[in-house]
Amino acid sequence: MKKLLYLFVVLLNMFPIKSHAQADSDEFIYSPPVLHISTKEEFADYRFYYTLNPLCSHCWRHTITPNMIIQDNFSGTFLIQPCKLLENKKTYIKYKCTNLYNPKETDIFEFVIKRWDPIFKAYVVEQNAYNTKGDFEEGYSYTIDIPKQEKD
Secondary structure, X not given: OHHHHHXXXXXXXXXXXXXXXXXXOOOOOOOOOOOOOOOOOXXXXXXXXXXXXXXXXOOOEEEEEOOEEEEEOOOOOEEEEEEEEEEEEOOEEEEEEEOOOXXXXXXXXXXXXXXXXXXXXXXXXXXXXXXXXXXXXXXXXXXXXXXXXXXX
16 A cells, blocks of 8 residues: 555656646646556546546645545545445446545545536546435535547
8 A cells, every 4th residue: 555655646646737726828728647456347438547637725635546445635645435435327426435544434426527628628527425325415516627538
């Protein structure tokens, strides 16, 4: 696990990622490096491999893989949450993850690519979190900062 975190930190330092809020639209490089963790599963929608940049100022950036969610607070703190991919569809994924603060509990997360936003020049992604009973707990919005694709 330490080697994986070290690799991730090295990659981020080699290829700094700017969020839409940090970059002017003319200078933004739209294909940031992604961290691929070796797994047999792959996302049905390749856009989920890109970094999810938060739309709120207190939210953390997310990098997701088929078997984990990696959160980063833009200041060098990372949280790695092991997950199992429950549903894997075009524009939609659903995870069952180990709770970061109580490993005996699990969290359910959904990520949905909602639409292309011409203002942000990015895809808007909604994340919804549920408890194990299926009750909605919280939701956040992110962007995937890539150009609009011909076929979504």
